[in-house]
Amino acid sequence: MTQADKQYLELVRDILTYGYYDNNRTGIPTKKLFGKLFTFDLQNEFPILTTKFVPFKTAVKELFWIYVMQSNDVRGLQQMGVTVWDEWMREDGSIGKAYGYQIAKYKQIDKLIDGLKNDPQSRRHIMTLWNLDDLDDMALQPCAFQTIWDVSNGHLNCTLVQRSGDVGLGIPFNFTQYAVLVHMIAQVTNLKVGTLNHYMNNAHIYENHIEPVKTQLNRESYHAPDLWINPDVKDFYDFTLNDIKLINYKYHPKIDMVVAI
Numbered sequence: 001m002t003q004a005d006k007q008y009l010e011l012v013r014d015i016l017t018y019g020y021y022d023n024n025r026t027g028i029p030t031k032k033l034f035g036k037l038f039t040f041d042l043q044n045e046f047p048i049l050t051t052k053f054v055p056f057k058t059a060v061k062e063l064f065w066i067y068v069m070q071s072n073d074v075r076g077l078q079q080m081g082v083t084v085w086d087e088w089m090r091e092d093g094s095i096g097k098a099y100g101y102q103i104a105k106y107k108q109i110d111k112l113i114d115g116l117k118n119d120p121q122s123r124r125h126i127m128t129l130w131n132l133d134d135l136d137d138m139a140l141q142p143c144a145f146q147t148i149w150d151v152s153n154g155h156l157n158c159t160l161v162q163r164s165g166d167v168g169l170g171i172p173f174n175f176t177q178y179a180v181l182v183h184m185i186a187q188v189t190n191l192k193v194g195t196l197n198h199y200m201n202n203a204h205i206y207e208n209h210i211e212p213v214k215t216q217l218n219r220e221s222y223h224a225p226d227l228w229i230n231p232d233v234k235d236f237y238d239f240t241l242n243d244i245k246l247i248n249y250k251y252h253p254k255i256d257m258v259v260a261i
């Protein structure tokens with residue numbers, strides 16, 4: 001079992017067995033558990049599910065959209081062939097003052113990289129998408145909204161804080177994307193990758209995802225793939241999609257699920 005499959009399938013089993021069932025904003029009830037944590041040793045293994053196909057390129061494009069392009073314009077994603085934000089696009093083509101907008105507004109990537117390089121022992125390395133002043137002007141308030149970073153013995157560690165996690169669709173994207181982000185930041189700060197913690201405050205399975213996720217429970221995990229990052233890239237903004245590749249990704253079939261809006 002890969003560490004990703006093991007922790008994910010354990011969470012799915014836990015939610016199905018012990019989850020609290022209730023309705024929510026979307027009208028599609030969920031089973032949920034409070035306060036769950038995944039821990040990934042990035043030195044050891046790249047975290048992506050093998051018990052179903054996760055569209056790695058799509059997840060990386062969304063990550064680039066937020067942190068490299070620092071955009072809130074859904075049309076930019078569409079130009080890359082990504083449609084997962086279409087339902088939240090406003091008439092002006094944006095998602096309001098959300099996600100990449102907040103990274104650009106405060107130069108959060110630049111500050112993070114500068115801080116990690118010049119004051120690695122600082123305990124204030126944080127990027128946050130949760131801006132109280134702008135929350136009312138966001139098409140969707142950010143779910144994976146904060147990262148807290150740490151340097152220990154030349155290794156870069158990161159905790160991803162997620163207030164709300166759609167275990168069927170969002171979560172498999174989120175930990176894989178942020179693992180890529182840790183690799184990217186580590187490379188441009190001359191650090192080795194360390195641990196990624198992924199904290200989920202409300203980890204939920206939508207009612208119409210219950211049968212689909214059950215099909216995944218009995219699948220055997222394959223060997224984890226490797227991540228390749230072009231070692232020549234030294235500046236974060238020089239990264240292109242071609243600089244990041246997944247090698248030997250072997251996976252079980254995709255599982256179709258409808259996204260709750």
Ligand SMILES: Nc1nc(=O)c2c([nH]1)NC[C@@H]1CN(c3ccc(C(=O)N[C@@H](CCC(=O)O)C(=O)O)cc3)CN21
Nearest residue numbers: 055058083084085166169170171173254255259260261
């Ligand atoms: N209810 C809900 N769940 C989410 O995960 C979510 C939202 N809303 N709103 C904003 C974004 C959009 N996200 C999404 C939306 C759709 C997929 C999805 O359909 N994934 C498919 C493949 C899609 C594709 O290849 O284009 C999958 O099998 O993972 C994933 C993440 C994550 N976020």
Ligand SMILES: O=c1ccn([C@H]2C[C@H](O)[C@@H](COP(=O)(O)O)O2)c(=O)[nH]1
Nearest residue numbers: 025141143144164165166170171174
């Ligand atoms: O990166 C993401 C973005 C969104 N989600 C999920 C979590 C929830 O199911 C919905 C958001 O609804 P709220 O009522 O605002 O919590 O989107 C995700 O898992 N990952």
